Amino acid sequence: MTDKTIFPDLKNTSVFITGGGSGIGASLTEGFLQQGAKVAFVGREDASDFVSEISNKTGNTPLFLPCDITDTQKLKEAMAQASNRHGTLQVLVNNAANDQRHSTLEVDEDFWDWSQAVNLKAYFFACQTAIEGMRAIGGGSIINMTSISYMMGNAGYPAYTTANSGINGMTRSLAREFGADKIRINALAPGWVLTQKQLDQWATPEALSAHLDRQCMKEHLTPSDIIDPVLFLASQSSRMITGQSLVVDGGVVVSG
Template sequence: MSSLPPAHASAEPLVAANGGQYPSLVDRAVLITGGATGIGESLVAHFAQQGARVGFVDIADAAAADLLGRLGEVRHTPVYAHCDLTDIDALRHAVDTLRASLGPISVLVNNAANDVRHAVDTVTSTSWDAGIAVNLKHQFFAAQAVIGDMKQLGGGSIINFGSISWKLKQGGMPVYTTSKAAVQGLTRSLARDFGPFNVRVNTIVPGWVMTDKQIRLWVDATSKDEIARGQCINRDLMPADIACMALFLAADDSRMCTAQDFVVDGGWV
């Protein structure tokens, strides 16, 4: 059995020490959803360190302020907007607000989600709709809100976030796994519709990432054994591992990659 991870994943540096540099990201306007904590905070930090103009939305105001205070010196200080993504009018308003600060959005990273556990017999019509809203619906409407910018710019990159959970037939959260399976269908349909405008749409499919939330709520000795058996590389999957893939997909280096799933899971699926 591998040892348990540290009590808080935030001990990990915000930016991977061995990360690559992507000159095409300098001054590019990047919108990140759910950017205050977990994978999101790593995304914000990595894009900011590339010299991008980063805007991010979340409902965790204190965590967003803390992140901005820890970033250090960057070319452009990221801009934060409070937004409940399940309110589509609020999402559209937040995009307009960030656009006013950043300029036309060139990269959208649809990271926000909530993988709260829930049993089948506890799901109601209301909780089903709420789960779809927080894990799937906003990804479409965020893309809809920025596609005009990308057409104006002559291209762009949309990065949706899926999950290996449904591929593993994981139980105990059916609304979440249904949403994450649907994300990959959304990616492929938008890739076809947006391709004529040189807009690429891809899915990052993370494995079990060792964020503070995961460690606090669900990672224990049993789950660590499960990870050790499942992953080909028996090391902790960290937020920076996901952020580094997002940098590649946002940059011109991946200019012919679209409608694809990029799995970052240590070889589990």
């Protein structure tokens, strides 16, 4: 990141990101650190090397808290630790997700429950926990990462797309409920962002070519393309925007 957009009000802001040590989440952690924010993030895998690397790069050290977000109590405890270290959370980014491919007929109850726990349940309880503190300090911003997958009607991961759609419904309801508390809650729906996981597992030349044909803009998305839109939704630059789903996909789907 060289020519970064500056959002002055994000400096010293207490930010919490789920899945902030890899993929899109790692880029978001870097983006907030570059703004001078106080960032805490959770993830299942050890992120010590990432913390060291990003601290050297930005001159700002994030707080890494190991956590499986499907354990609601552990997630709440991690958020409390972040608040104790950095002050009451002012920004929450629900980013962690798992788009493991699966077919409808192979899904059993255990897989369904796991997928919803990762991709929807954790989002709700993170919102619930953050909202309590945000109400006490007079406001905040929550960004729920979803996906255009459900808008496209994609097959191949129905439990995941169900959760994506649920995130949007939840976002709208919570925005309505807590708008009077000056808590803004929005969703951000990326297109196919070429993280290392996507490149390793699903980004075949044929699939990439077919998806690019659907985009208005003929350039693949990278994690860095998601940073500024999230920073915008976190900052006071978007102070009257809430209950919305912002699509960042190079022009595949049309919202509104």
